[in-house]
Amino acid sequence: MMTPGSALLRHAAFAQVSRTPADVFDNLYLVFLVLGTLVGVVVISYTVYNAYKYRASDPDAEGRYDVEETPPEEDGDGVARPQVGEIPTGSGKGGGKKLFVSFTISAVIVLGLIVYAYSLFLYVEDTNQLYDGEDTEDPLEIQVVAEQFRFTYVYPDGTTTEELRIPKDRPILVNVTSQDVMHNFGIRELRVKADAIPNQYNEAWFQAEETGTYEAICYELCGVGHSSMRGEEVIVMEPEEFNDWYDSSEAEKAEVSG
Amino acid sequence: MGENGHLPPKSNIKRWLVTTNHKDIGVLYLITSMFFLVMAGILALLIRAQMWAPGATVLDPGGYYQVATSHGFLMVFWFLSPFAFGFANYVVPLQIGADDLAFPRLNAMSYWLYLFSGVLFGISFFQGATFMGGWTMYAPLNAPAFIPNYGHVGSFAAILALVMFTGSVTIGSVNFLTTIYRMRAEGLRMRDIPLFSMSILLTVWMMLFAFAALLGALVILSSDHLLHTSYFADVDGNPSSGGSLLWTHLFWFFGHPEVYIVFFPALGAMAEIVQTFSGRRLVGRKWFVIAMALVAIQSFIVWMHHMFLTTINLPIKTIMMVTTIGISLPFDLMVFALIYTMIKGRVRWKTPFLFVLGALLIFIVGGITGVFLGAIVLDYSFRGTYWVVAHFHYVMASGAVALIGALYYWYPKITGKMYNEFLGKIHFVVAFVGFNLLYFPMFVVWETPRRMFEYSAGFTFWHRVASVGAVLFAASFVIMIYNLFMSLYSDRVVDDSPWAYTGSTEWAVPSPPPTENFPGTPSFTSGSLRFLEGPEATDGGVEGEEATPDGGQVTAAADHGEPHPDHASWWPVFAGSSALLAGIGLSGLSPSMFVWPFLFALPAFVYFVGAVGARRDGFTVLHGAFLSASFLLLAVFIALFHVTQGIITGLESAPTYFWLALAGAVLGVYTLVRLGFESFYVPEPTSSAQWPFGEVENTKLGMWTFLGSDIILFGAFIGSYVFTRFEFGWQDWWHVAHEVGGLEHHPVWPGLLNTYILLASSFTVVLALVFARRGVGTTEIGPLSVENRKLTLGFIGTTFLGACLFLLNKGIEWVDLYFHQGWTFNADIMSSTFYLTTGLHAAHVVIGMMLMLFLMVRSYTGAYQGEDEARTIEYFGLYWHFVDIVWLFLFPLFYIL
Known part of the structure; x- marks a missing residue:
């Protein structure tokens, strides 16, 4: 579903800043963290401040209640106070305007954040763009098959391994499924994650910018062996190195993986 | 007056077994739920012990997953909601000016089903191993093929415990809805009810529908366990085409409203406590209520945000993101309303207020971190990590913290x-x-995968901080329990209200309130609460027998015109314990054996209806017929048992589970019969505010709301069928059943014939009602003059006969499909959906037949003659029409399309 509005969002300037899903996540997480902390600190301080400022400490002379009740309806502050046996009502007009102003502010912040986040989401979700680039390689498509309690990787040429070897700087499009129960395939640092559901094929893409070894983790409880369904099995290689490996024979691959 | 109409004193243990008084039951709920809090808390400490260092250091993997799963189940189901409903039971009738709940015995039954469902869950630990697939019970890990053999019985027992719990919740929801709509003090409009009662009203609306969906999911899951259907996976471990996704839909359709179900009562309590301890009425009360109502409705259209990483498509993800963000905004308004109420208040930092303030701060953190999850890109990375764990504990446990404030309040x-x-x-x-030491570090090391005890060594420090926090948090409850227990024996006696600036009615009566709650009939017609002298003037006459809303009978006390309401019955506790026995039995029975205990209970039911009815109304020829029929039926079932199992070999090999299930089923039907015949007087509210249900009686409203939840139950089944068929390929469905499943022919005519039979039976039940309404007397039919009671009996009997024909026809059809064509429950997904969905309907027919047997015996002795008395038949008619209407949907779905 690419409505004109969402297409516009996707091409908006701020959506183009980031490239890999990991970059997108890092940027967005930072924005949310800063704003969230700010809002949290302000609201919490304001709450505690008011609870403290309007504290009452005068004890009840007769000792009947926890505090002396001022005469019904009106006291010094012009505030109508609750009385036992009244038909419950609100506080009248007091505070209503303030309520709506703060509600509107919070709504604007939340909606703004979400529109921004949605534009980035459309970017991450759109796997067709991976094939658009003129000066970039098409993504490497790899099928990930989860089972209790390991992942298997199937390359376009049929190579099947238990290690995920990928070239850096090239988009990787994984197609995730499961042979038994529901799993979830994820690589923490590369910010890729997809549910592995039996008889369903779930797409996700990512791109590594550094060579190295990463951990593939199952993020869905999948049985008694779940906690050990993680391993340092994702190997990001220099493109040439990867091509050498990929072009080598089955036997040689097995030897490398040995 | 029932033999147990009067309550023994509180020091007598018997009182707590027989009581139906809402205040007693509230106390029982509170104490029981605290017990489950301690149990779930100890499990949480075990989790934190395991997390002290990476790796299986304390528990083995199977043990850890049992502990983590049970912690979730117990906290969410057996602590949070029941704890809130302890207050709801105690406080809501007081707040709205009702003497009790609308159906006191059903209320007691809710409690006992709750308690015994928890006991069944506890027992499941000792049946090999309890369920270990997480509280979300994702499929197909929840199917028997993927549960280790040693855990089969215990896991199924845990599922059955949830089914029992769902029953308790449904009965409770019907009860509270009827009470709040029909039994408010005069002059108290719906919009006027205190905020805690308002939050309970919205909670039970959500419960009514959400738990029906859960029940649907659990029954389907149980059928995969017991009948070996293949909704989620077949017995060989082949996952079905759409079962995994189907479960996530069913579960989260329940699961998301459940979040608000556990949080709303806390929110209502927060509003009450902030008002009292600020000495101010709530700012923007109207908007607060509107916001809550919006959330309650919207809670049913956000569930797929729990499934952003499944294969749902972009438009659906977008819609769910929008509704999710939309549902967060009303909460902003509610939080601000609570904060602004403190301004210009006279805020006292008493314990209840401190807890509510703490809960508010915790909830703010939970809310903000929830917005993070609403951004799908972030959710992708947070999925399955401790961010989620920390977030929902900040939300759910903030509800718990607020309810602790309510406990002090x-x-x-x-x-x-x-x-x-x-x-x-x-x-x-x-x-x-x-609390904050426990959960805040989880945000810091949020990259820890959830439900995994392996984690990066670098996270160890923060997990240790969390474990220390857990010990502190747990220890704080020791202080509370000590405080509350010792205070019972203190001399700090309080009168009506120990707090200044309370408003609602519970503070206008003594503490604790007397059994009858109020000194007179509460009324708000003058603008504030007054207690009117004595209820309606007594009419002096002795009425003999009159129908009660519970369908029972009452003999008016001979000395006064006004009979005293009953407050005690043994049967609710028996109902709960027989469900427990049946549940334990069922958990360990094989597909070939499980049905027999329940079949053998049917003749027992017929016998009890005859025997108890004869004792109650005097022996008649119909009672005799029932007694003889019961032996005949028993003989038939024994013969059938012999043919399929062999009596000697069958009974010799019958496990203890068989006898437990038999005992539970027979005790269960006996209890139901005694409940039906018990005279238990509950006055129908006469001078209450009843908008918008002033024109219907309590029992009819109860029946309506119950049927509302039943619609969702069938909706879950029909939805599952449609979903599964779409995933499989709509057009291929029957072809594959024929080609692969071995189904030779699947004729339409048995379904069509049954459609006609059911429609006709709906007509005859209306005729039964017509003649019951005519009262005592005779009706001329041609040359014959027939007594109305006999006509009533005759038409109920005709309806019963229709139901028999329906089942007979279905039986012939099933025997052909199952035995002759070999199209068994587990033949393919088509047979699974066909047998289970139409089987659920058939179960409804059987329950209807049991009700009709009861009605027949009662109508023969003239119990339903007259406009008011005939209502019982009308209520049954509602149920029966509903069962017929359901068939009108099932017939085209399973026979024509």
Whole structure:
């Protein structure tokens, strides 16, 4: 579903800043963290401040209640106070305007954040763009098959391994499924994650910018062996190195993986 | 007056077994749920012990997953909601000016089903291993093929415990809805009810529908366990085409409203406590209520945000993101309303207020971190990590913290004694510090995968901080329990209200309130609460027998015109314990054996209806017929048992589970019969505010709301069928059943014939009602003059016969499909959906037939003659029409399309 509005969002300037899903996540997480902390600190301080400022400490002379009740309806502050046996009502007009102003502010912040986040989401979700680039390689498509309690990787040429070897700087499009129960395939640092559901094929893409070894983790409880369904099995290689490996024979691959 | 109409004193253990009084049951709920809090809390400490260092250091993997799963189940189901409903039971009738709940015995039954479902869950630990697939029970890990053999019985027992719990919740929801709509003090409009009652009203609306969906999911899951259907996976471990996704839909359709179900009562309590301890009425009360109602409705259209990483498509993800963000905004308004209420208040930092303030702060953090999850890109990375764990504990446990505040707030009302304020404050400080030490580090090391005890060594420090926090948090409750227990024996006696600026009605009566709650009939017609002298003037006459809303009978006390309401019955506790026995039995029975205990209970039911009816109304020829028929039926079932199992070999090999199930089923039907015949007087409200249901009686409204939840139950089944068929390929469905499943022919005519039979039976039940309404007398039919009661009996009997024909026809069809064509339950997904969905309908028919047997015996002795008395038949008619209407949907779905 690419409505004109969402297409516009996707091409908006701020959506183009980031490239890999990991970059997108890092940027967005930072924005949310800063704003969230700010809002949290302000609201919490304001709450505690008011609870403290309007504290009452005068004890009840007769000792009947926890505090002396001022005469019904009106006291010094012009505030109508609750009385036992009244038909419950609100506080009248007091505070209503303030309520709506703060509600509107919070709504604007939340909606703004979400529109921004949605534009980035459309970017991450759109796997067709991976094939658009003129000066970039098409993504490497790899099928990930989860089972209790390991992942298997199937390359376009049929190579099947238990290690995920990928070239850096090239988009990787994984197609995730499961042979038994529901799993979830994820690589923490590369910010890729997809549910592995039996008889369903779930797409996700990512791109590594550094060579190295990463951990593939199952993020869905999948049985008694779940906690050990993680391993340092994702190997990001220099493109040439990867091509050498990929072009080598089955036997040689097995030897490398040995 | 029932033989147990009067309550023994509180010091007598019998009182707590027989009581139907809402205040007693509230106390029982509170104490029981605290017990489950301790149990689930100990499990949480085990989790934190395991997380002290990476790896299986304390528990083995199977043990850890049992502990983690049970912790979730117990906290969400057996602690949070029941704890809130302890207050709801105690406080809501007081707040709205009702003497009790609408159906006191059903209320007691809710409690006993709750307690015994928890006992069944506890027992499941000792049946090999309890369920270990997480509280979300994702499929197909929840199917028997993927549960280790040693865990089969215990896991199924845990599922059955949830089914029982769902029953308790449904009965409770019907009860509270009827009470709040029909039994408010005069002059108290719906919009006027206090905020806690308002939150309970919205909670039970959500419960009614959400738990029906859960029940649907659980029954389907149970069928995969017991009948070996293949909704989620077949017995060989092949996952079905759409089962995994189907479960996530069913579960989260329940699961998301459930979040608000556990949080709303806390929100209502927060509003009450902030008002009292600020000495101000709530700012923007109207908007607060509107916001809550919006959330309650919207809670049913956000569930797929729990499934952003499944294969749902972009448009659906977008819609769910929008509804999710939309549902967060009303909460902003509610939080601000609570904060602004404190301004210009006279805020007292008493223990209840401290807890509510703490809960508010915790909830703010939970809310903000929830917005993070609403951004799908972030959700992708947070999925399955401790961010989610930390977030929902900040939300759910903030509800728990608020309810602890409610416990301190209403403790003096319930016990008549004031707790120790100093210890209360200590409890708060330790709990608040412990809570944040426990959960905030989880945000810091949020990259830890959830439900995994392996984690990066670098995270160890923060997990240890969390474990220390857990110990502190747990310890704080020791202080609370000590405080509340010792305070019972203190001399800090309180009168009506120990707090200044209370408003709602519970504070206008003594602490604790007397059994009848109010000194007179409460009324708000003058603008504020007054107690009117004596209810309606007595009409003096002795009525003999009159129908009660419970369908039972009452003999008016001979000395006064006004009979006293009954407050005691043994049958609810028996109902709960027989469900427990049946549940334990069922958990360990094989597909070939499980049905027999319940079949053998049917003749027992017929016998009890005849025997108990004869004792109650005097022996008639119909009672005799029932007694003889029961033996005949028993002989038939024994013969059938012999043919399929062989009596000697069958009974010799019958496990203990068989006898437990038999005992549970027979005790269960006996209990139901006794409940039906018990005279238990509950006055129908006469001078209450009843908008918008002034024109219907309590029992009819109860029946309506019950059928509302039943619609969702069938909706879950029909939805599952449609979903599964779409995933499989709509057009291929029957072809594959024929080609692969071995189904030779699947004729339409048995379904068509049954459609006609059911429609006709709907007509005859209406005729039964017509003649019952005519009262005592005779009706001329041609040359014959027939007594109306016999016509009533005749038409109920005709309806019963129709139901028999329906089942007979279905039986012939099933025997052909199952035995002759070999199209068994597990032949393919088509047979699974066909047998289970139409089987659920058939179960409804059987329950209807049991009700009709009861009605037949009663109508023969003239129990339903007259406009008011005939209502019982009308209520049954509603149920029966509903069952017929359901068939009108099932017939085209399973026979034509």
